Amino acid sequence: xxxxxxxxxxxxxxxxxxxxRYCEGLCAVFPAMEMRRAFSDGDLNYLANLCHACGxxxxxxxxxxxxxxxxNVPRTLAVARAESxxxxxxxxxxxxxxxxxxxxxxxxxxxSVAAFIFGFAxxxxxxxxxxxxxxxxAFYKLMPHNAMAALFGAAFLYAxxxxxxxxxxxxxxxxxxxxxxxxxRALLQAIRDAGELRYLDGGGVGCFNEDDRPTDRRRLYHHxxxxxFALCFASxxxxxxxxxxxxxxxxxxxxxxxxxxGTIGGIGLLIGPIGxxxxxxxxxxxxxxxxxxxxxxxxxxxxxxxxxxxMALLILRETAAMGPLLALHLGVVFSLFVTMPYGKFVHGIYxxxxxVRYARERKAMAQGAGE
Amino acid sequence: MADLTVKFDVLVIGGGNAxxxxxxxxxxxxxxxxxxxxxxxxxxxxxxxxxxNMRCAHDAATDILTGPYTEEEFWDDLLRLTxxxxxxxxxxxxxxxxxxxxxxxxxxxxxxxxxLGGTLSLGRTNSFFLGGGRAMxxxxxxxxEKLGVEIVYDAEVIDLDIEHGMFLSAKLKQPIDxxxxxxxxxxxxxxxxxxxxxxxxxxxxxxxxxNFLIRGTPYNRGSILKMLLDKGVQDIGDPTQCxxxxxxxxxxxxxxxxxxxxxxxxxxxxxxxxxxxxxDEGEDIWPKRYAIWGRLVAAQPDQIAYIIFDASVRNSxxxxxxxxxxxxxxxxxxxxxxxxxAALEKTIAEFNAAVKPxxxxxxxxxxxxxxGITPPKTHWARRIETPPYLAYPVRPGITFTYLxxxxxxxxxxxxxxxxxxxxxxxxxxxxxxxxxxxxxAAGIGMTIGSVFGRVAGREAAKxxxx
Numbered sequence: 001x002x003x004x005x006x007x008x009x010x011x012x013x014x015x016x017x018x019x020x021r022y023c024e025g026l027c028a029v030f031p032a033m034e035m036r037r038a039f040s041d042g043d044l045n046y047l048a049n050l051c052h053a054c055g056x057x058x059x060x061x062x063x064x065x066x067x068x069x070x071x072n073v074p075r076t077l078a079v080a081r082a083e084s085x086x087x088x089x090x091x092x093x094x095x096x097x098x099x100x101x102x103x104x105x106x107x108x109x110x111x112s113v114a115a116f117i118f119g120f121a122x123x124x125x126x127x128x129x130x131x132x133x134x135x136x137x138a139f140y141k142l143m144p145h146n147a148m149a150a151l152f153g154a155a156f157l158y159a160x161x162x163x164x165x166x167x168x169x170x171x172x173x174x175x176x177x178x179x180x181x182x183x184x185r186a187l188l189q190a191i192r193d194a195g196e197l198r199y200l201d202g203g204g205v206g207c208f209n210e211d212d213r214p215t216d217r218r219r220l221y222h223h224x225x226x227x228x229f230a231l232c233f234a235s236x237x238x239x240x241x242x243x244x245x246x247x248x249x250x251x252x253x254x255x256x257x258x259x260x261x262g263t264i265g266g267i268g269l270l271i272g273p274i275g276x277x278x279x280x281x282x283x284x285x286x287x288x289x290x291x292x293x294x295x296x297x298x299x300x301x302x303x304x305x306x307x308x309x310x311m312a313l314l315i316l317r318e319t320a321a322m323g324p325l326l327a328l329h330l331g332v333v334f335s336l337f338v339t340m341p342y343g344k345f346v347h348g349i350y351x352x353x354x355x356v357r358y359a360r361e362r363k364a365m366a367q368g369a370g371e
Numbered sequence: 372m373a374d375l376t377v378k379f380d381v382l383v384i385g386g387g388n389a390x391x392x393x394x395x396x397x398x399x400x401x402x403x404x405x406x407x408x409x410x411x412x413x414x415x416x417x418x419x420x421x422x423x424n425m426r427c428a429h430d431a432a433t434d435i436l437t438g439p440y441t442e443e444e445f446w447d448d449l450l451r452l453t454x455x456x457x458x459x460x461x462x463x464x465x466x467x468x469x470x471x472x473x474x475x476x477x478x479x480x481x482x483x484x485x486x487l488g489g490t491l492s493l494g495r496t497n498s499f500f501l502g503g504g505r506a507m508x509x510x511x512x513x514x515x516e517k518l519g520v521e522i523v524y525d526a527e528v529i530d531l532d533i534e535h536g537m538f539l540s541a542k543l544k545q546p547i548d549x550x551x552x553x554x555x556x557x558x559x560x561x562x563x564x565x566x567x568x569x570x571x572x573x574x575x576x577x578x579x580x581x582n583f584l585i586r587g588t589p590y591n592r593g594s595i596l597k598m599l600l601d602k603g604v605q606d607i608g609d610p611t612q613c614x615x616x617x618x619x620x621x622x623x624x625x626x627x628x629x630x631x632x633x634x635x636x637x638x639x640x641x642x643x644x645x646x647x648x649x650x651d652e653g654e655d656i657w658p659k660r661y662a663i664w665g666r667l668v669a670a671q672p673d674q675i676a677y678i679i680f681d682a683s684v685r686n687s688x689x690x691x692x693x694x695x696x697x698x699x700x701x702x703x704x705x706x707x708x709x710x711x712x713a714a715l716e717k718t719i720a721e722f723n724a725a726v727k728p729x730x731x732x733x734x735x736x737x738x739x740x741x742x743g744i745t746p747p748k749t750h751w752a753r754r755i756e757t758p759p760y761l762a763y764p765v766r767p768g769i770t771f772t773y774l775x776x777x778x779x780x781x782x783x784x785x786x787x788x789x790x791x792x793x794x795x796x797x798x799x800x801x802x803x804x805x806x807x808x809x810x811x812a813a814g815i816g817m818t819i820g821s822v823f824g825r826v827a828g829r830e831a832a833k834x835x836x837x
Contacts, residue, residue: 019630022503025484060502
């Protein structure tokens with residue numbers, strides 16, 4: 001007996017799949033399944049988070065609906081995955097944010113933006129808010145650098161702490177002792193698998209979306225989004241180093257590293273989310289967890305808005321719009337950080353942890369087979 | 372939607388591996404091609420849905436095959452498993468052509484799975500479809516559609532107009548856009564056998580056929596085969612022969628596919644409804660003897676049998692779809708199976724007493740055997756004595772039938788008078804009996820389908836042009 005109905009269904013499907021095994025070459029889920037004969041809640045949560053939702057196993061399955069065996073692995077694991085996010089949420093009191101995720105995140109975002117605008121307006125007179133500021137330190141006329149660093153540093157640290165607690169809960173649930181995360185080879189393998197989205201390719205042809213014709217578009221858009229996000233993050237890090245090590249204050253000229261990184265990343269982070277959203281829209285509803293539409297859209301929208309407001313700020317930073325745009329951008333980024341542990345962002349974290357586990361298991365199996 | 376009022380160069384009836392290979396090869400040869408699949412889209416492809424691999428000759432190991440499998444070895448295997456009931460010329464032709472199929476099928480979009488060296492001992496001889504048979508079918512359909520092959524589903528053909536061995540038209544049960552008569556210059560029949568046609572099976576098996584389970588879709592009714600044989604095409608193959616394995620008695624009547632099979636026979640004993648053993652469970656290595664148990668169970672009263680084993684071997688074989696039925700004692704298990712407890716206890720006690728000491732090794736013909744009972748268990752015999760006692764109820768699961776249409780090397784049908792048909796070709800299960808008089812080895816059905824499908828399509832296109 002399992003804790004939830006969806007895990008009961010996942011168990012039923014894994015029993016069907018384990019007596020078939022035709023899909024074993026498609027991704028990591030089925031080889032991991034084959035290492036087991038029975039499935040605990042933790043095993044099923046592990047498999048659910050290992051699944052990249054490419055949809056190939058549904059299209060390839062001779063027992064998918066309308067067959068009476070009714071095998072729909074992508075959707076079942078998508079629901080189980082989403083339920084696992086709530087189960088691992090820290091603090092527990094916030095687990096409920098996953099249920100109405102789109103609404104919660106929109107509210108947090110709106111409140112954050114409002115708070116920054118209100119804060120700027122309250123602290124300064126209108127000339128400062130709508131004034132034209134140029135040259136190093138221009139942004140800090142609106143909000144002192146130290147205040148900005150303290151606020152975002154705290155938000156960021158909170159997100160890291162909450163995510164770490166979630167991963168801890170996941171790692172325990174799937175049965176890996178805490179101390180076993182230090183396997184360097186498994187980590188490297190997982191970084192490579194996640195970095196290239198190895199298991200989002202339907203075994204080589206691309207994933208399945210609106211019909212039975214596979215394409216690689218989702219992987220492309222995800223790469224644009226993820227690497228765009230990474231470049232934007234790198235831009236922030238470089239800027240922080242400039243500030244503290246070189247005493248060079250933002251805004252930086254367009255050719256300088258933080259701006260170049262941020263611009264390239266920002267473009268990726270504009271195109272990627274639009275593409276992902278369009279693909280999400282078109283996707284055959286049989287493959288997805290319809291109830292979690294809001295969670296997917298909210299996260300994609302937040303990433304898009306982060307980039308859009310950042311790019312707008314870059315283009316209009318020497319005009320009177322700079323003040324309001326800075327408030328908007330900071331508000332969006334702040335809410336992105338504080339809602340990270342309670343939205344779709346966590347999918348990457350748990351999937352990565354599952355990939356680490358899979359890399360370890362596969363190595364253990366290979367060694368076992370060699371003996 | 373295709374305009375069905377025009378005359379096509381090539382009409383393909385059927386929708387599995389052979390049909391699609393024929394359609395693609397005819398289209399690539401420049402013909403206009405229509406495929407009529409009798410099943411709805413989800414169930415397209417007949418038994419191909421449930422396949423997983425293909426047996427092709429090759430001279431060296433590759434990414435997907437662990438070692439060479441020469442034409443000679445393939446021929447030796449075929450000769451042995453059919454007991455010589457094969458058309459040597461056709462069989463050798465097929466084996467030669469199979470070498471090129473490994474690449475040709477990839478050019479049609481099908482992907483092979485890298486050899487895993489895992490669950491099945493076929494890594495050297497057989498190539499596995501990545502994602503299984505339905506993935507293979509999906510790839511073939513996508514390629515056919517891209518090439519401009521017209522495909523219609525739910526298109527059941529109820530009559531063929533054939534004059535003096537020449538195909539003229541096919542009649543549809545349900546008109547499509549007002550058209551029910553499909554004309555074509557050449558016909559490729561690739562519509563499979565009659566395994567899902569219980570009434571037809573009864574002609575050879577009697578009422579026992581009511582207890583058969585059919586491993587594929589309910590659409591494999593053999594109606595095209597019957598029309599062709601009724602209209603002068605020469606038959607081949609033993610109509611009573613079919614590929615049948617023991618599958619779980621709890622499986623659905625149709626389309627349970629691969630996952631209802633049991634490969635646990637060698638780990639226990641098999642009894643009939645009178646709780647008596649009836650055949651040597653340890654005769655030969657799995658999977659060589661995989662395919663005999665369907666027929667053995669079919670010969671038992673009520674076509675039911677029970678694989679009985681104990682907790683010590685529970686995890687010795689692949690996990691099963693249906694869990695084993697459990698009993699804390701043999702009597703309790705017998706009661707759950709509705710067998711006579713005393714009879715089952717007696718059978719197991721006699722068996723246990725007859726087991727001789729030996730060293731168990733399921734990978735070879737080991738020395739664990741019985742002495743002094745009939746039938747003996749000649750290998751892997753170990754006492755059944757560790758509770759809980761476990762059982763799988765099994766029935767005959769019919770995979771496919773062997774009766775077919777005779778063809779020549781062009782895959783061209785041969786008429787009863789021995790003359791080749793003017794424009795009719797056959798590929799796949801509907802003509803498998805030419806190569807496989809009896810017996811079976813994994814993946815041969817797909818080899819027959821792809822090789823003869825490709826040939827039939829090419830020849831039909833050539834025929835249509837002349």
